[in-house]
Amino acid sequence: MINFFHTFTPNPILISFGPLHVYWYGMFIVLGIIAALAVTLKLAEYYKINKEDIVDLAFYLIIGGVVGARIYHICLEFSYYAEHQLDIFKLWNGGLAIHGAIIAGIMVMYFYVKKKKLDFWLLAAITVPGLALAQAIGRWGNYFNQELYGKPTDLPWGIPIQLNNRVLEYYTSTYFHPTFLYESLGLLAIFAVLIIMHYLIIKKQKLNFQYIVFAYLVLYSLLRFATEILRVDPTPILLGLRLPQIASLIIILISLGWFIWNGRKTTLAKK
Secondary structure, eight states, X not given: OHXXXXXXXXXXXXXXXXXXXXEHXXXXXXXXXXXXXXXXXXXXXXXXXXXXXXXXXXXXXXXXXXXXXXXXXXXXXXXXXXHOGGGGGOGGGOOOOHHHHHXXXXXXXXXXXXXXXXXXXXXXXXXXXXXXXXXXXXXXXXHHHTOSOBSBOOSTTOEEOOGGGSOGGGTTOOEEOXXXXXXXXXXXXXXXXXXXXXXXXXXXXXXXXXXXXXXXXXXXXXHHHHHHHHBOSOOOEETTEEHHHHHHHHHHHHHHHHHHHHHHHHHHHHO
16 A cells, blocks of 8 residues: 555546546545535434434535635635636635635534524534544545645655646655645544544433534644644745644634633532
8 A cells, every 4th residue: 555655646537528527536525525424314313313404404514615615725825816717616626625614614504503493512513523534535635636745755655746736845856745644544533533422422421512523623623733734735824834723723722712611611510
């Protein structure tokens, strides 16, 4: 497997029908969505939630998530898209930022549960494991697009990047850190942790749904902060940190603030 990554150069096109192309990126996005929906529906079954509500919510989350992720990405690289307006619609070339999807997803879920009078934290808790799994699968689309790779490396699992896909700073380098793989494996571990947390609730009535949601936010933010140290794709820099790192720190601080506040509230309630 290590030798495969070191020697294989992927093609972004999965299959062609004359002038029409099916891209690996799109296929992995679709597979991620299907996997996320399957996991969420299974968890909904355990919590006796109407599956029609889950399917309806998934529809709105997919649309809102893609739109939010694309808008966020465009804002990060506004100077490029200001000169290449048509590229805004070329989703098959990549360019979906997860922080934008999370923001949009929270907004969509808030209005949906308010309209349906459902439990926000319960729905969020059964959604985040599938989200982590979808991200783990979707990252492989970045591999086939040869994007979002890391700094040059001599490690045996370094991946070759074609000349036209290399950032100018490392134009003479050949092998780079497969940050897509690091993040994908990390997300699979996060998915496992979240499923275990659900097991503790379902079988042993421990924890609450809010802990699952914030566990995802903290764990993924830590993972993203770490992988951003290696990534070389252009992004705004502030105080020596890449913008996704700053967004991750903000999410971590908000989540830790919630844990502290919730812990104090629980302590006071017991007195």
